[in-house]
Amino acid sequence: MPELPEVETIANDIRPGLVGSTLESVRVLRADVLRGVTARRFERALRGRRVAAVGRRAKHVVIELDDEHRVVIQPRMTGSLHVSAANGASDRYVVIAADLSTGRRLVFRDVRRLGAVHLLTPAAWRRYTERLGPEPLERGFTAPRLLAALAGRGGRGGRLAVKKALMDQRRIAGVGNIYANEALWSAGLDPSRPAGTITSAEARRLLRALVAVLRRSIRGRGTTVRDYRTGTGEAGTFQSRLKVYGRAGRPCRRCGRRLVLTHAVDARATYFCPGCQR
DNA sequence: CATGACACCTGCTCGC
DNA sequence: TGCGAGCAGGTGTCAT
Numbered sequence: 657m658p659e660l661p662e663v664e665t666i667a668n669d670i671r672p673g674l675v676g677s678t679l680e681s682v683r684v685l686r687a688d689v690l691r692g693v694t695a696r697r698f699e700r701a702l703r704g705r706r707v708a709a710v711g712r713r714a715k716h717v718v719i720e721l722d723d724e725h726r727v728v729i730q731p732r733m734t735g736s737l738h739v740s741a742a743n744g745a746s747d748r749y750v751v752i753a754a755d756l757s758t759g760r761r762l763v764f765r766d767v768r769r770l771g772a773v774h775l776l777t778p779a780a781w782r783r784y785t786e787r788l789g790p791e792p793l794e795r796g797f798t799a800p801r802l803l804a805a806l807a808g809r810g811g812r813g814g815r816l817a818v819k820k821a822l823m824d825q826r827r828i829a830g831v832g833n834i835y836a837n838e839a840l841w842s843a844g845l846d847p848s849r850p851a852g853t854i855t856s857a858e859a860r861r862l863l864r865a866l867v868a869v870l871r872r873s874i875r876g877r878g879t880t881v882r883d884y885r886t887g888t889g890e891a892g893t894f895q896s897r898l899k900v901y902g903r904a905g906r907p908c909r910r911c912g913r914r915l916v917l918t919h920a921v922d923a924r925a926t927y928f929c930p931g932c933q934r
Numbered sequence: 935c936a937t938g939a940c941a942c943c944t945g946c947t948c949g950c
Numbered sequence: 951t952g953c954g955a956g957c958a959g960g961t962g963t964c965a966t
Binding site (some may be wrong): 658659662715730731732733734768770771772823825832833834835879880881882883884901924925 | 957958959960961962
C-alpha cells in the first residue's frame with residue numbers, strides 16, 4: 657500500500673515521539689511478519705535500546721537503534737505505524753507493540769500481515785539497501801539517470817513496459833502503482849510503452865511528472881484509497897488530487913476522452929487516457 | 935535476465 | 951439478507 661509519499665509521512669509523524677526514547681518492552685503478537693529473526697530474539701534485541709533516528713528508504717521505515725542495529729518495517733499493502741498513548745485501545749490486527757520510556761507506545765498494525773519486519777546489523781542493512789535502486793527525490797537524480805535506471809542493470813530492460821520498470825524497486829525505489837499511473841498520465845506516456853523506446857525528451861517529462869506528483873502527495877500527507885493511515889492515524893488527502901487512478905470512465909482532465917482501466921500491464925490496475933498518452 | 939503464475943493474508947464490495 | 955467471486959496501493963519465489 658504505502659508508496660514513497662505515504663512512508664515519508666509515516667516516518668515524519670512517528671519520529672518526534674520515538675527519537676531519544678527507550679524501548680522498554682516489546683511484544684511481537686504476530687510472528688509471521690518477522691523476517692530472519694524469531695519473536696524472542698527480536699524482543700530481546702530491542703528491549704532497553706534507545707532510538708537514535710527514524711528515516712525512510714523507498715517504501716521502508718527505518719528505525720535506527722543506539723547499538724547501530726536497524727529495525728526496518730515494510731508496511732506493504734495494509735500496514736500502519738503509529739505512536740500513541742500506552743493505554744489506548746488495541747485490536748487483533750496489532751502485530752508489534754513497544755512501550756516507550758516516555759509512557760507512549762509504538763504500534764505496528766497490519767490487517768493482511770503482508771508486511772515485513774527485519775532486524776539488521778549495519779552490514780545486513782548495507783546489503784538490504786543496495787538491492788534497492790536510486791530514489792526519484794534524491795539529489796542528482798536526473799533524466800539520464802532515470803533512463804539508465806529504467807533500462808536496468810546492464811541496460812537490458814528495454815522491452816519491459818515503462819510502467820513495470822517504474823515500479824521495479826531494483827531500478828527505481830519508492831514508486832508503486834498509484835504514482836506510476838499518475839506520473840505516466842502527467843507525462844503523456846502510454847504505460848505499456850517499452851521502456852527502451854522512451855526518448856530523452858520524454859524522460860525529462862517523466863522525471864518532472866514523477867517528482868512533482870511525489871512532492872505534492874507528501875505535502876498532502878499521502879493518498880488514502882482504503883487502508884493507508886498517516887503516523888497520527890488519519891487518512892491522507894492526496895486522493896482528491898489524483899488525475900487518473902480510480903477514475904476509469906470519467907473524462908481525461910487534459911483531453912476529455914474517457915479514461916480506461918486495464919490489467920494488461922503486469923496484471924495490475926492500470927489507468928490511462930487512450931487519447932493523450934502515447 | 936525477463937516473464938508469468940502463484941503465494942502470502944484478510945476484508946470489502948458487488949452481483950446474483 | 952446471504953453467499954461466493956473477485957479485487958486491493960506490494961513483493962518474493964519458482965518454473966520457463
